[in-house]
Amino acid sequence: MMRPDLNLLVTLDVLLEEGSVTRAGERLALSPSAMSRSLARLRRATGDPLLVRSGRGLVPTPRAVELRERVRALVRDAGEVLRPAAGLDLATLTRTFTVRSSDGFVERFGPALVESAGREAPGVRLRLLRKTRKALGQLRDAIDLETGVLDEPVPPGIHSRPLFTDRFVAVVRPDHPLGTGRPTTARYAAARHVHVSRRGPDEGLIDEALRPTGHRRDIVTIVDGFAAAVALARACDLVATVPRRHTENLRHGLHSFELPFRAPEVTVSLLWHARLDADPAHRWLRERVLQVCRADESG
Template structure:
């Protein structure tokens, strides 16, 4: 047998009745006729099993049960009004929250310091948790991470939103003692060198090779790693050439020799991703704006 659910609209009626102590006065506040208000009081009496308001001379007085309920009903109604109202203005000074941001290798090194500084100055109670991106799966946005960075290569799921952060162009990187660090880098010299490729799937070819092939040359890829940091570490300690996105890896390339690729270099757009569940959240909107501004100011 299904039990009928109570009419929660009666809470508002009861709140006003107990505050006014008058069917007529409550009816005026709720824009109800005296007869409609009387019917509402009758429903409340049936629901609570108590008369709630009883006659005393020319007025009404609350029963002990009504007095017991008054503060609880008022709190419930105020809480419901708060739930069904737009969010209050964001107060960054008192905001206490931890946000999780996932980024590709080099993102934290390039953009983490100014982002941490900006967030700390505006919202000292906010903590940022950075995760290294291990794949392109957007599923973690649904529950475990707040923001993701990615080069979008295909349609996103309908519940994932995005905005472009910056464009990045690939460059070549070698240690200062490498032969390519001296003299002009031609396509022939670049192709003859030994290379390290970055691929999470373990592939020996990628965007750089797609751009190089029209010249009739091919790279000699002898090592494959899964991140830009690892590629640059190998370039720093050997004669391998690393081809990496410029802006993303700027701090990681310190004390290394960087050169423009001798053919039309591939360019990618890095975007910021988030789930629709967080789109209207004021604090999340503020953080998205901070990340976007930090990345664009660094251009």
């Protein structure tokens, strides 16, 4: 079965409104002969004369009268579909966004993000999830935004934007031996350490940075997140080495110090799927996340 020519709907709408082939042609910038051909096609498609001569003009058939409002509504709706989206009204926006973030992100930036988004768009709900593994597949459907460190180029269809650069610091409880005196590389390496790894390796960025000094950390515990590492450092004589900005709130009340060797740095990025790139509401949320993360670059 052949598909109908939907352009004929526009022609029919104008013909029924004007009741004249000549005037309809003028509105559509078509010649009288081209309009006559279009009317003939409409008659074949509908199986009805649609417009018949009466005196010096044309009058609609009952079928044409029946179709008039339906055709007008269809043309109007099609025009809305093919028109750019209306401006975003944050005051009336009702939507739930799912944001999946790396460990510590919600504790550090979540309050400001919730406050900022709620102030501008009170009908928006944020679903904040902790990322337990690196997998971008869900950005195609279930996840609106994700934060994380990019170890390799993003796959096709995924957009990314840098949020901030973070560097690692060491954290211990106030009465830990490293809480006083100069924390040399030797003292740091000889202490008992908690290592953060979601993938299972016994060593990571910190150990790679430490290796040129000839020292190795004494790793006695491995956890899967920075929050857990900080919690252990708070309760035990362990050293947790964690990203400074990510864990600022988590480290409250503990003693933090700069690493006595060249500290690794990581760039945290915001990621989303290409299908959401042009969505005005999604673009607004991306800007809010970026604004919150960059509000205290020196923090």
